[in-house]
Amino acid sequence: MKLYDYVLSGNCYKIRLLLGFLDLDYEKRPVDFFPGREHKSDAFLKINPLGQIPVLEDGEIRIRDAQAILIYLASRYDKSGEWFPGQSHSQIAEVAQWLAFSDMITSTASAARLHDMLGYNLDIDAARAGAHRLLRVLEDHLAHQEFDGHDWLAGRRPTIADISCFPYVALAEDGGIDLFCYPAILRWIRRFTALDGFHSMPGINVSP
């Protein structure tokens, strides 16, 4: 298996996290996302016409989009069936809903991070305001889950929904988005970083 990877990308980190949780061997093909913009090069556009990372190759299969890769890896390689539970229709829908939500986090919190850290030219106030709108939704949901005795986004066990939302929420402070006012999110981050097989990336504060 080969992962087109960028060390500072939260979307690539999602895949590295699941590969780690599933203890799967893979080869990293580092992409010069910044400053080289290799993901927009002609050669890379042949790999992914959208010019985005990550991309996963597994034998003859090539998959783009972090959420799609998570679904593929969990449904193909997770024998426990817990990372992408397929028994309950409502739970499948719930996971799918948070996968889509995570893409909205990317277009707000991750955009703010690219602005603050790498000098991307974009509307930083809009990006941060959009991120806070989403974080309030996430905060409310996690608080309700806790009332129901659930620690995770879609049920009693962590799923790819949690993996998918985790990176850009945990990296939000890189983009000047303070997480102080989201206690349920902070508790969820703490639980996530304590999972067996978790590994960090730069910008994520792992509390002991």
Place this chain on the structure above:
Amino acid sequence: MTPDPFTLSHWYAIGRIEDFPNGYKGEHRILSTDIAVSHHGELNVTGPEGSMGVQTRYGHVWTTLSRDPRPLYNMPEFEEEGRRLVTAGAIAVRCSGLRAVENFLDMAHFPFVHTGILGVEEHAEVEKYDVSMGAAGDEIWATKCRFFQPMAAAAAEGGQVIEYRYRVAHPYSTILYKTCPLRDGHWDLIGLFIQPTEEDECIVHSFVLVFDEHNTDTDLLHFQQNIFLQDRMVLENQVPNKLPIDPRWEMPTRAVKSHGVTWSTTRFEKVA
């Protein structure tokens, strides 16, 4: 606050040479001052008082607000055959550039910030090292620095005690010389060229200049960015975010004080 004369007297990197292709036009900032950069056949930098000095060296474009700048320091290693230069791009950090230099020089943070790469908690001790001023009195060298590192470079295999020399070539430029894991008697260079934008904000341009036949440029880039982004998180959380130079507060940076540097530093009285 107007920058002090010593801070004003230096050249500052504002980006990699390839970031300013022919036809380029853009706004930049150094020392709380807006500057315009354009490239039409030749590079031009303009500030509030008109045209400014510009030069390309060490893979980067440099400029200065001074009419009579100190010469940009020499790094003869850039001329050596067989070395590879990887520039890691401009990364913005919400802290004083002086803080970024201070952190770069501090080996004690390796086991806790770069755990498993530049240090391990079982080997946290910093041994005694030597500090001297450069020949002209405006550089600082820390030599005979030794530290146990589990993965000192992208090309390193297994842990080893690495010898370091640190050079502070000017207040916003620092270079690390570390024993090359592949070539005896040679040093690999890793450095920061810091562009101070405000007293409490900077842009860090970093480079790697190494002998390495095993890694691709992108491998080296990822290694360097991974390390620096671990530092960035710590730098942004330091309080105060300007460099404290008062003896009642933290260990003062004597070299900074001896040159009358005040910009981007802070004294005890001001916050007490």
